[in-house]
């Protein structure tokens with residue numbers, strides 16, 4: 001693109017696309033491969049947020065590209081979900097239910113995370129005949145009305161009220177508080193096993209097993225929101241596998257489609273049978289789109305074939321160690337390093353977070369802030385990240401912190 005085309009693209013974006021954050025965009029993206037994003041002016045950036053937990057196998061992995069081209073040449077959309085048996089849908093559902101534990105043998109495929117959350121809420125209400133939900137402080141589950149109702153931040157919820165009633169928020173990690181509100185009208189407790197937008201918060205080891213027990217004792221379903229945490233992000237297929245629990249419903253999206261839009265919620269066939277009464281209790285036009293499913297099957301095979309679960313755990317542990325060393329060198333700026341696998345975060349003084357994020361971008365590394373955790377910077381590169389790319393990232397982080405220390409920012 002020549003400079004005029006670049007400026008015209010920025011103008012067009014500003015004029016014709018709905019703006020949800022103020023300000024004209026600074027970068028026009030022309031390509032993305034592996035961990036690298038290329039802008040129209042020829043600059044290269046390391047993507048250390050994976051397009052927000054999507055590019056786990058890297059951007060435009062050749063095997064995903066091939067699978068998409070092959071499936072597109074066969075057919076894309078043929079009919080609304082559930083009318084025909086479509087091999088790509090069967091393939092991805094079989095793979096997911098093969099790695100999911102404990103009877104989670106059935107998948108409903110959607111297009112996005114929030115849509116899968118909506119489906120899981122409907123399923124929990126229909127199956128239990130109850131109305132209420134229990135969710136967690138700092139939790140985030142999406143922007144459509146049902147998902148918004150169970151998402152914590154009042155600032156995002158209040159302008160859109162009235163939302164779902166009968167939702168209680170309790171502190172993440174607090175079993176006593178959860179025990180007080182889960183009752184005979186609770187359809188489900190919904191939890192991110194590791195909170196994403198809440199700041200990559202890993203709970204104590206007794207929290208999820210305790211929550212599982214409370215739900216079992218009181219007849220409520222346990223929904224695990226794995227939209228950010230699945231597909232190797234935390235070193236496992238699902239982050240809840242870090243504890244000895246099996247949720248009743250598991251929701252995923254983001255990395256599932258290998259870069260294409262695909263979500264899913266998993267449960268037992270027995271729980272899902274409630275959607276047959278009456279028939280068509282739940283439906284979507286594009287959910288489980290065959291091209292997205294073909295991309296997802298390719299991404300799944302890459303995660304297995306390139307051993308990316310182990311890579312996430314090992315590289316994540318190494319990166320965390322290096323972040324801790326950086327924290328020791330800059331204790332006045334970094335107050336915490338957290339996370340699991342290649343799903344990490346650091347806490348900075350809130351007023352310095354955006355200046356540091358911008359400085360890192362200027363130096364060629366993309367990181368980002370979090371919706372529900374002021375001062376936290378997300379660090380979640382593709383699981384295919386190379387050792388040399390980790391070196392560049394640490395170098396840029398330290399250079400940016402040095403720029404703050406020397407008063408240049």
Ligand SMILES: Cc1ncc(COP(=O)(O)O)c(C=O)c1O
Pocket residue numbers: 112113114115117140141142143192196197225226227228253254
């Ligand atoms: C934990 C969690 N759940 C649900 C969602 C919503 O997913 P989507 O943006 O695909 O609707 C998100 C999005 O960031 C998320 O992080």
